Structures are given as C-alpha cells and as structure tokens.
Amino acid sequence: MMASIRPTVFIVDDVPQNIQVAATALRDEGFVVSFATSGAEALERIPLVEPDVILLDVMMPGISGFEVCQQLKANPRVAAIPVIFLTALNDADATVRGFAAGGVDYVTKPFNTAELIARVRTHATLYSLQRLLAEKSAVLEDLTRSLEAQVAQRTEALHAALRRQQNFGQMSAALIALINHEFRTPMTVIQSNVEMMRYAQQLATAQREELCCQIQQRIAESLAIMQKHLDSIAMMIELHTALLHEKPQLVSPAAIIRDVAQYCANEYNRQNTLQLQLEGLPDHAIMLPENFRVALRTIIANAFGYSPPTSVVTISSSADASSITVAVDDEGPGIDPEEEQHLYSWFKRGKAHTTLGVQRGLGLGLPLAKLAAETMMGALWHERRFPRGTRFVLHVPYGQELVTPNHEGVQSMHSSNGLPIAAQ
Structure with missing residues (x-):
C-alpha cells in the first residue's frame, strides 16, 4: 500500500x-x-x-x-x-x-x-x-523479466532469420543444380532433333515429312517437360515468398486440419480410411494459417500417397497453453534409410513407388513444409513406425501474441487482432 x-x-x-x-x-x-x-x-x-x-x-x-x-x-x-x-x-x-x-x-x-x-x-x-x-524493486524485477524475455525472443528471431537465409541459400544452390540436370536431357533431345532436321532435307518427300513429324513431336515433348519444370519452380518461389511474408490471423486450428485432411483424402481417392483424433485444440488461435496449411498438406498428402489402398491414415493432435502438435501416421513402405539424410533438402527426390502409383516430383514438398514450420517458429520431424509406416510430427506455437519475420528478417509483434505492433 x-x-x-x-x-x-x-x-x-x-x-x-x-x-x-x-x-x-x-x-x-x-x-x-x-x-x-x-x-x-x-x-x-x-x-x-x-x-x-x-x-x-x-x-x-x-x-x-x-x-x-x-x-x-x-x-x-x-x-x-x-x-x-x-x-x-x-x-x-x-x-x-x-x-x-x-x-x-x-x-x-x-x-x-x-x-x-x-x-x-x-x-x-x-x-x-x-x-x-x-515497489521500485518489484518494477525493476518485472522490467528485468520483460527484457530477458525480449532478448530471448529477439535471439530466437535472429536464429530463425539465419535459418531462413541458410535455407534460401541452399534452395538457390539446389535450384541451379536442378536446372543444370533436369534441363540437360530435354535440351539434348532438342539439339539432336535439330541436327536430324538437316539430315531430313536430304530424304525423299514422304520420308522427310514422316521424320519431321517425329522430330516435331519429340521437340514438343521436351519443351513440355521444360515448361512443367519452370512452372513448378515459379510456383515454388512464389509460395516461398508468400509464406515468409504472411501475417498472423485468428483461426480455428481444428477446422484447418479437417479441411486439409479431407482435401488430401479426396485428391488421392484410394479408399483409405481417414481417422481424425483431434483433442485438446483451442477453439481459436493466432497463427500463420497458410504456413500451417502448406506444412499439413505436404505431410498428409504424402501419407495418403504412400499408403497402400484401403490402409489407414491417422491424424492426431494435442496442445498446451502455447503450442499445437499434429501427428500424421501412415501404413506405407516407410522411408529408405539411404534417403533419410536428404529428406528435407531442396530438390532431393525419393525413389518412385510405382506399385503405389506415386509420381516422382521435383523434391519441393518436404523442404517447403519444413520452411513453413520454421517460419511459424515451430518444427517438423519424422519418426519410423514398426513394422511399417512413417509418422510426421508438426509442432507450432500459437497465442495472444506471435512474433513473425518481416521481409528484412526483423521481428514485429502482432496483437490479437493481427495488426502489426512496432517492436520496442
């Protein structure tokens, strides 16, 4: 008093x-x-x-x-x-x-x-x-605790910014290697067929027309492959930028999980059984919803894509006062130990599982999901399941205030209405 x-x-x-x-x-x-x-x-x-x-x-x-x-x-x-x-x-x-x-x-x-x-x-x-x-001592103690929390928060923010910078550098290097590798084959096909066009000029009319049609078809197929790769790369870069610039919103985590799970189940349509065990989730939370969706969509889509028909895909959740954990379990063939060390590397593609009808992509899904998790200051990891299957775990924070990176890697605070508050 x-x-x-x-x-x-x-x-x-x-x-x-x-x-x-x-x-x-x-x-x-x-x-x-x-x-x-x-x-x-x-x-x-x-x-x-x-x-x-x-x-x-x-x-x-x-x-x-x-x-x-x-x-x-x-x-x-x-x-x-x-x-x-x-x-x-x-x-x-x-x-x-x-x-x-x-x-x-x-x-x-x-x-x-x-x-x-x-x-x-x-x-x-x-x-x-x-x-x-x-009273002054109490104020000083409160101020000290607040400053310690801010220092810890800023330190984590700097570490997160450094991880994103390293991630972007790794992605850029991998992108150059991918372009060099993936474009070499179609470019070689185009180049060889251009040479054949010269040879075709020496043939009789009927033979020349038939060969030219074949050449045009091969060139068109090669150009289509290159265009597909370019579209995927452009989409990835655009999404990469959008994830880093997303601002927090008040959303329902359970609703997002259900929406993404149902979308993936419908997309693959393999008669798999979807089990949702969503427990302990807050009704609403301040999160980065698009980052959350991207991370979920990748690990849930992989679970459906690599699970045999009629098998079970289980999505479970838990939460405490400041974080949400989502686990996705499948009954697929599991992860090849030789591929495990490169699982989250950009453009590192796993072996195609033709018996399951899984198409070999460019290796963007899991690296992008991991980037989304880290942008939310969370984490993404996997665990082997025995005798078969894989579990992917997504752990992300939520709360009344969420620190997110801006385009300069500097932290800004967001209140419960999602409006930015200048960092002190």
Whole structure:
C-alpha cells in the first residue's frame, strides 16, 4: 500500500487518557490517528487500517503488547509496519522483550511529546522509504523479466532469420543444380532433333515429312517437360515468398486440419480410411494459417500417397497453453534409410513407388513444409513406425501474441487482432 500524504499512527493502550494525550500531539503535527483500547481490538482493526506506525502499550489486560506484536509480525499483510512500544520508565526487561517480539523502538511513559513525535516521524519516514524501495524493486524485477524475455525472443528471431537465409541459400544452390540436370536431357533431345532436321532435307518427300513429324513431336515433348519444370519452380518461389511474408490471423486450428485432411483424402481417392483424433485444440488461435496449411498438406498428402489402398491414415493432435502438435501416421513402405539424410533438402527426390502409383516430383514438398514450420517458429520431424509406416510430427506455437519475420528478417509483434505492433 502506498504511503499517504499524511502518515497514519495507530495507538493501542487500555488507558483512554494516554491515547488522548498522544493523539492530540500527533494530530497537531499532521498525523492521522486511529486507536484501539485492547489487544484483541488492535489485532482486528490494524489489518484494515494498515497504518504507517503502531504505538503499542506493553502492559494491557487480556492480550499483552508483546503477544499483539508477535501476532502482527506473523501476518504478512502488516508484518512490515514498525511497532514502537510504550514502556514504563527503567523497565529494561520489557524493552528487551519488546525488541525480541519484533518492535523497532520504544518510548518510556510518561513520554516526552517532542521525543514521541521525533521517533514516530523517523519510523514513518523509514517505513515509507522501505515500501517505495520494495515497489521500485518489484518494477525493476518485472522490467528485468520483460527484457530477458525480449532478448530471448529477439535471439530466437535472429536464429530463425539465419535459418531462413541458410535455407534460401541452399534452395538457390539446389535450384541451379536442378536446372543444370533436369534441363540437360530435354535440351539434348532438342539439339539432336535439330541436327536430324538437316539430315531430313536430304530424304525423299514422304520420308522427310514422316521424320519431321517425329522430330516435331519429340521437340514438343521436351519443351513440355521444360515448361512443367519452370512452372513448378515459379510456383515454388512464389509460395516461398508468400509464406515468409504472411501475417498472423485468428483461426480455428481444428477446422484447418479437417479441411486439409479431407482435401488430401479426396485428391488421392484410394479408399483409405481417414481417422481424425483431434483433442485438446483451442477453439481459436493466432497463427500463420497458410504456413500451417502448406506444412499439413505436404505431410498428409504424402501419407495418403504412400499408403497402400484401403490402409489407414491417422491424424492426431494435442496442445498446451502455447503450442499445437499434429501427428500424421501412415501404413506405407516407410522411408529408405539411404534417403533419410536428404529428406528435407531442396530438390532431393525419393525413389518412385510405382506399385503405389506415386509420381516422382521435383523434391519441393518436404523442404517447403519444413520452411513453413520454421517460419511459424515451430518444427517438423519424422519418426519410423514398426513394422511399417512413417509418422510426421508438426509442432507450432500459437497465442495472444506471435512474433513473425518481416521481409528484412526483423521481428514485429502482432496483437490479437493481427495488426502489426512496432517492436520496442
């Protein structure tokens, strides 16, 4: 409780005349005075008044001043209030017992008014300074905790930005290697067929026309392959940029999981059984929904794509006060140990499972899903299931405030309405 402008003194004495004399002197000096005429009454009223100083008579009927002081010191609400004992002249034993009970000073009776005022004012000032120091210390502790949290948050943000930069560098290097590899074959086909066009000029008309048709078809097929790769790369770069610039929104995690799961089940249509075990999810959470969808779509689509027909795909969830975990289990052939170390690398494609009808892609899905998880300051990992199958786990934070990277890699705070708040 903050000290009032006029300090309050609480007098406890069973003699009304003593109270009147002390109260008059204190009021004349600007103090506010409350009083009690018994120890029991004092114990009841002092926690309600919360005075700045207590003047406590030692010898009272019923509960003595020593007992009153001991009980006050056992009450955290008033334990710090200074107690000045009123003792008889030359009563050394009472003085010692008073200090032992928790008193800070004593005044002998009959008291000198000037001495009483001086001692009360000194202890009222000290008590006020102690409370002010405690309040400032509490503010400093709160500020320290806040700064520590901000430092930890900024440190994680810098690490996340560094991971994204490294991720982008790895993607760029892999993209160059992919273009060099994937475009070499169709370019070779086109080049060889251009050479054959020259040879065709020497043939008879019928043979020349037939060969030219074959050449045109092969060139068209090669160009189509190159265009498909270019479209995939352009889509990946566009999505990569969009994920990094997404802003938080208030969404239903369960609704997103159900939507993505149903979309993937319909897309593959392999008569798989979809089991949803969504538990503990918050009704609404502030998240990066498109990043969440991209990560989910990849691991759920893989589960359906690599699971045998009529097998079970299970999607389960759990949550605590600040994070959501989604696990996707399939009954597919599992992950080849030789491919495991490159599972999240850009453009590293796994072996085609022709028996399951899985088409070999460009190797964009899992790296993009991992990027989405890290953009949400979460994580994506996998676990082998025995005797068959794989589990992918997506763990992402949510809450009232979410820190997200802007295009410069600097952190910005977002409130519950999704509007950006400048970082302090």
